Amino acid sequence: MNLPTKTPLSEALRQLxxxxxxxxxxxxxxxxxxxxxxxxxxxAEFAKKHDIRWRPHAKMHKSSALAKLQMQAGAVGVCVQKTxxxxxxxxxxxxxxxxxxxxxxxxxxxxxxxxxHQLAAEQGQLGIAVDSSxxxxxxxxxxxxxxxxxxxxxxTDVFVEVDVGQGRCGVRPGKAAxxxxxxxxxHPALRFAGLQAYQGKAQHLRSPQERRDAIGGVVRDVLxxxxxxxxxxxxxxxxxxxxxxxxxxxxxxGVFGExxxxxxxxxxxxxxxxxxxxxxxxxxxxxxxxxxxxxxxxEHVVCDAGHKSHAIDSGMPRVHGLGAEPQLxxxxxxxxxxxxxxxxxxAKLPALGATLWLIPGHCDPTVxxxxxxxxxxxxxxxxxxERIIRIDARGALT
Amino acid sequence: MNLPTKTPLSEALRQLxxxxxxxxxxxxxxxxxxxxxxxxxxxAEFAKKHDIRWRPHAKMHKSSALAKLQMQAGAVGVCVQKTxxxxxxxxxxxxxxxxxxxxxxxxxxxxxxxxxHQLAAEQGQLGIAVDSSxxxxxxxxxxxxxxxxxxxxxxTDVFVEVDVGQGRCGVRPGKAAxxxxxxxxxHPALRFAGLQAYQGKAQHLRSPQERRDAIGGVVRDVLxxxxxxxxxxxxxxxxxxxxxxxxxxxxxxGVFGExxxxxxxxxxxxxxxxxxxxxxxxxxxxxxxxxxxxxxxxEHVVCDAGHKSHAIDSGMPRVHGLGAEPQLxxxxxxxxxxxxxxxxxxAKLPALGATLWLIPGHCDPTVxxxxxxxxxxxxxxxxxxERIIRIDARGALT
Numbered sequence: 001m002n003l004p005t006k007t008p009l010s011e012a013l014r015q016l017x018x019x020x021x022x023x024x025x026x027x028x029x030x031x032x033x034x035x036x037x038x039x040x041x042x043x044a045e046f047a048k049k050h051d052i053r054w055r056p057h058a059k060m061h062k063s064s065a066l067a068k069l070q071m072q073a074g075a076v077g078v079c080v081q082k083t084x085x086x087x088x089x090x091x092x093x094x095x096x097x098x099x100x101x102x103x104x105x106x107x108x109x110x111x112x113x114x115x116x117h118q119l120a121a122e123q124g125q126l127g128i129a130v131d132s133s134x135x136x137x138x139x140x141x142x143x144x145x146x147x148x149x150x151x152x153x154x155x156t157d158v159f160v161e162v163d164v165g166q167g168r169c170g171v172r173p174g175k176a177a178x179x180x181x182x183x184x185x186x187h188p189a190l191r192f193a194g195l196q197a198y199q200g201k202a203q204h205l206r207s208p209q210e211r212r213d214a215i216g217g218v219v220r221d222v223l224x225x226x227x228x229x230x231x232x233x234x235x236x237x238x239x240x241x242x243x244x245x246x247x248x249x250x251x252x253x254g255v256f257g258e259x260x261x262x263x264x265x266x267x268x269x270x271x272x273x274x275x276x277x278x279x280x281x282x283x284x285x286x287x288x289x290x291x292x293x294x295x296x297x298x299e300h301v302v303c304d305a306g307h308k309s310h311a312i313d314s315g316m317p318r319v320h321g322l323g324a325e326p327q328l329x330x331x332x333x334x335x336x337x338x339x340x341x342x343x344x345x346x347a348k349l350p351a352l353g354a355t356l357w358l359i360p361g362h363c364d365p366t367v368x369x370x371x372x373x374x375x376x377x378x379x380x381x382x383x384x385x386e387r388i389i390r391i392d393a394r395g396a397l398t
Numbered sequence: 399m400n401l402p403t404k405t406p407l408s409e410a411l412r413q414l415x416x417x418x419x420x421x422x423x424x425x426x427x428x429x430x431x432x433x434x435x436x437x438x439x440x441x442a443e444f445a446k447k448h449d450i451r452w453r454p455h456a457k458m459h460k461s462s463a464l465a466k467l468q469m470q471a472g473a474v475g476v477c478v479q480k481t482x483x484x485x486x487x488x489x490x491x492x493x494x495x496x497x498x499x500x501x502x503x504x505x506x507x508x509x510x511x512x513x514x515h516q517l518a519a520e521q522g523q524l525g526i527a528v529d530s531s532x533x534x535x536x537x538x539x540x541x542x543x544x545x546x547x548x549x550x551x552x553x554t555d556v557f558v559e560v561d562v563g564q565g566r567c568g569v570r571p572g573k574a575a576x577x578x579x580x581x582x583x584x585h586p587a588l589r590f591a592g593l594q595a596y597q598g599k600a601q602h603l604r605s606p607q608e609r610r611d612a613i614g615g616v617v618r619d620v621l622x623x624x625x626x627x628x629x630x631x632x633x634x635x636x637x638x639x640x641x642x643x644x645x646x647x648x649x650x651x652g653v654f655g656e657x658x659x660x661x662x663x664x665x666x667x668x669x670x671x672x673x674x675x676x677x678x679x680x681x682x683x684x685x686x687x688x689x690x691x692x693x694x695x696x697e698h699v700v701c702d703a704g705h706k707s708h709a710i711d712s713g714m715p716r717v718h719g720l721g722a723e724p725q726l727x728x729x730x731x732x733x734x735x736x737x738x739x740x741x742x743x744x745a746k747l748p749a750l751g752a753t754l755w756l757i758p759g760h761c762d763p764t765v766x767x768x769x770x771x772x773x774x775x776x777x778x779x780x781x782x783x784e785r786i787i788r789i790d791a792r793g794a795l796t
Contacts, residue, residue, distance in 0.1 A: 025503070168732075
């Protein structure tokens with residue numbers, strides 16, 4: 001139900017380009033472009049070294065500009081969770097989009113089919129996940145209607161989602177997946193493209209061993225399901241999944257052919273709390289909320305960023321120490337305020353008007369609160385604004 | 399940093415008007431206009447009966463259309479928390495706006511001064527809160543610069559915020575407030591308009607007695623501070639404050655002249671958990687997230703509304719029983735999903751494709767996730783869409 005997103009940037013935002021970071025009004029979502037590019041290069045190198053495809057999740061950055069940057073660095077395309085996110089990506093020029101989620105409403109499936117036909121006409125590709133025979137037959141119906149209307153012989157890639165331990169969407173591993181594969185193969189407008197296997201609960205297990213155990217179970221489930229499908233003479237071209245917390249394990253499994261990790265690009269505070277697997281590249285925090293102290297008191301100060309500026313589903317943001325140990329802790333001050341107290345008895349509270357940088361607990365829903373990211377080069381202390389990045393799938397919920 | 403908000407509504411949204419609720423795509427923010435109007439009438443009646451002004455908080459609905467509806471029902475104006483919210487309200491035709499919060503950045507204060515002058519020229523009024531002498535002098539400086547530039551003799555209403563127990567912004571009750579009143583009165587472009595006294599922590603104390611105790615303390619703090627100011631021969635024209643959880647107490651105090659409660663209009667699940675004070679009108683839930691079951695399993699189903707559709711800072715949403723006892727409980731399924739399980743052993747899970755209605759835990763940050771509300775008359779079961787309400791201060795963070 002979001003408004004059209006192709007409105008021009010405001011004059012104030014356009015004038016910001018080329019200015020110092022000091023000119024950025026608060027609160028604002030600021031992207032350290034240098035750190036982001038280093039994260040991107042590390043992931044590209046990892047994928048190359050392990051000879052595995054990567055399709056980062058655009059539900060995280062919701063920006064077609066960043067999706068295209070990732071594809072220039074070697075990503076095969078992007079994942080999204082919503083039909084309207086796919087529409088925003090395609091409208092922004094991304095031609096390879098996979099909806100790694102189920103769509104069941106006929107109205108939405110008509111939009112999915114339209115996107116599939118548009119991308120087919122542009123030598124692109126659309127994919128989608130399913131976990132029910134109703135979902136398959138409704139998708140086929142929408143594709144057939146669109147094929148009749150357009151005359152384009154588009155084929156959508158369809159992945160069977162297997163519940164590998166998250167307990168959310170997906171069929172149980174084993175026979176249920178095989179039955180769904182047969183359903184898909186009945187329809188010429190659908191191609192059985194492989195298995196969707198994402199274990200969200202494994203991503204924030206703190207120790208590498210816990211994550212290894214969890215992904216070990218994922219791999220066993222996927223192997224068992226794949227064997228049953230292959231036993232019927234049907235090839236399973238691709239297994240796709242993995243997040244920033246676990247992707248080194250899926251990459252090493254020999255079973256997964258594609259990685260969906262998205263958060264590595266920005267790195268939030270929750271992922272930083274994971275004990276890093278030695279095989280995982282060291283990613284840097286690249287996403288910050290710039291905020292200002294707007295009320296100062298003897299024992300605390302108040303900043304102008306509350307949870308309308310950053311999501312708190314994965315905890316409060318961390319105050320960035322800009323290289324030094326952070327001396328301040330952020331406490332929930334409601335929708336529009338953050339309350340800050342010192343963490344050491346000898347630390348000083350910042351003055352009224354001082355700038356602070358927050359590292360969000362969870363980047364995905366934080367990005368979704370903003371229309372734009374201010375892209376900065378040269379660091380947060382003395383850098384300058386290089387570009388304004390539009391979050392063109394912000395609020396794309398349907 | 400938000401984009402201009404005056405973009406036209408999408409064709410899909412405009413076509414929705416006049417259609418059945420069934421045509422609303424999911425997830426969507428739906429406003430039961432009948433329930434909202436009854437809530438509005440109850441508040442108007444309460445204020446009239448208690449002979450008290452009301453200035454509902456527009457940080458909740460973030461819609462200039464609803465602000466004007468409230469003013470037609472008798473509200474004197476609206477409160478906002480942010481300069482950009484004030485700008486959105488004024489741009490939408492609201493001519494009496496109070497920023498019940500501190501602004502310290504000179505760039506923002508220039509915008510505050512510009513708004514104050516614009517409203518003065520339109521026979522409207524701007525107000526703002528302060529809690530530091532730095533804030534007062536910077537505001538005066540911005541007002542003087544704007545007066546010089548425009549030639550308009552605008553005067554901003556300035557309220558001294560007193561910390562009445564929330565431990566966030568505001569000066570301590572007593573002498574610190576008096577000092578600030580003197581600071582304000584040095585500047586001809588500022589008028590000392592009274593005291594801002596809001597106790598956020600009191601709003602969700604569950605029993606009426608706990609809330610009475612908390613607001614009793616607020617009233618003592620306000621009285622002590624007011625007496626000290628009046629002892630210097632300075633009148634305190636207005637004490638403003640109160641939220642939906644406590645406003646009957648501020649109204650009965652004889653000290654408060656204006657109520658800021660905002661959530662009563664929509665009523666969220668967190669406020670519904672309060673044991674109602676007998677003096678408080680019974681407000682109804684008017685704000686819902688319409689969602690659809692998009693994945694169905696033996697022990698649970700999954701809907702398409704996660705915490706990018708509704709805020710979870712005050713707990714998970716409640717599934718609306720549409721008159722009957724709700725048989726389903728919502729569990730966190732992440733950014734884009736909700737997981738639903740039955741609450742009674744003999745209850746049935748809804749089918750794939752079924753519609754559900756969620757009552758958000760907290761309405762303010764939920765509204766801020768959406769660009770529009772779909773206004774429905776005739777109820778959620780069989781009503782129709784009457785209008786699309788633009789959330790024109792959505793994302794107004796600065």
